[in-house]
Amino acid sequence: MPQSPSSSHSGATGSTKKRRSTAAQKFPPRPRALAARKEVASQICEALARLYPDSHCALNFRNPFELLVATVLSAQTTDARVNSVTPILFEKYPDPETMAGAKRMELEEILHPLGFFRAKARSCQGLAASLCSEFGGEVPARLEDLITLPGVGRKTANVVLGNAFAIPGITVDTHVGRLARRWGWTRHTDPGKAELELAKILPCDDWTIICHRVIDHGRAVCHSRKPECLTCPLAALCPSYEIYVGLPFSSSRSHNLSPGES
Numbered sequence: 001m002p003q004s005p006s007s008s009h010s011g012a013t014g015s016t017k018k019r020r021s022t023a024a025q026k027f028p029p030r031p032r033a034l035a036a037r038k039e040v041a042s043q044i045c046e047a048l049a050r051l052y053p054d055s056h057c058a059l060n061f062r063n064p065f066e067l068l069v070a071t072v073l074s075a076q077t078t079d080a081r082v083n084s085v086t087p088i089l090f091e092k093y094p095d096p097e098t099m100a101g102a103k104r105m106e107l108e109e110i111l112h113p114l115g116f117f118r119a120k121a122r123s124c125q126g127l128a129a130s131l132c133s134e135f136g137g138e139v140p141a142r143l144e145d146l147i148t149l150p151g152v153g154r155k156t157a158n159v160v161l162g163n164a165f166a167i168p169g170i171t172v173d174t175h176v177g178r179l180a181r182r183w184g185w186t187r188h189t190d191p192g193k194a195e196l197e198l199a200k201i202l203p204c205d206d207w208t209i210i211c212h213r214v215i216d217h218g219r220a221v222c223h224s225r226k227p228e229c230l231t232c233p234l235a236a237l238c239p240s241y242e243i244y245v246g247l248p249f250s251s252s253r254s255h256n257l258s259p260g261e262s
C-alpha cells in the first residue's frame with residue numbers, strides 16, 4: 001500500500017504555496033511520439049498495479065441495474081454514502097419496473113441522506129422508466145444505448161460497462177482527469193476528449209482496473225489541492241513532481257521511495 005499522506009507540506013512557505021497555485025495551470029513535459037507516451041504510461045500503470053493490488057469499484061451492487069442507479073446517485077456525494085442507502089433502496093425497488101412505479105415521496109425519503117434528494121429521485125424514476133420503455137426493463141450493455149438514458153453520460157456508462165459487464169471502459173472522473181493531466185497522459189479538461197487520448201495510450205483490456213487504481217492514488221496521495229509529492233511512491237515517474245516541488249526529483253530527495261517499495 002502507498003504511504004499515507006504525510007504532513008510534510010503543512011509548513012509550506014509562501015513561495016511553495018505560490019508554486020502550487022501556478023502548478024495546476026502548467027502542463028508537464030511529455031514525449032511527442034505516441035509510442036514513447038505509451039511506454040511512460042505503462043511504467044506508471046505497472047507501479048499502480050503494485051501499489052493498489054486490491055482496487056475495485058467502490059460502489060456496492062449485485063447487478064447492472066443496481067450499479068447504474070448507484071453511479072447516478074454518486075454525483076455530488078461520496079460512494080460510502082451511496083452504499084449506505086442502496087441496500088434499503090434496492091430492497092424496496094429491486095428492478096426498473098418497481099422503481100419507475102415508486103411513490104415519489106417515499107423514494108425521496110430514502111434518498112434524503114444523499115442531498116439533492118428530489119432531483120435524484122426524479123433521475124432514478126426517469127432512468128427506470130426509460131429502461132422499461134426502451135430496453136424491456138434490462139440495462140443495455142452497449143455504450144451507445146446507455147448514453148441515451150436520461151442522466152447517463154459516458155462516465156456513468158463506462159462505469160457500468162467495465163464493472164457490471166466486464167467490457168473495458170475508461171472512466172474520466174475528477175481523479176482520473178486530474179492525474180492523467182499531471183502524468184502527461186492528456187492535456188484535455190473535457191472528459192470526453194481526455195477519454196479518447198487515454199484510450200490511445202492505455203491497454204484496452206486494463207482500462208477499467210487502471211481507472212480504479214488511478215482513483216485510489218488520487219484519493220490517497222495525489223490530492224487535488226495538495227498533492228503529497230514528497231511522499232508519493234510514483235514521484236520518480238511523475239513528470240509533474242518538479243512542477244509541484246520546484247526541484248527535479250533526483251536532486252530534491254534521496255530518501256524518496258521508489259514505486260513498489262512502500
Ligand code: SF4
Nearest residue numbers: 222227229232235238
Ligand atoms: S508526484 Fe505523486 S502526488 Fe505529486 S503530482 Fe505526481 S503523482 Fe501526484
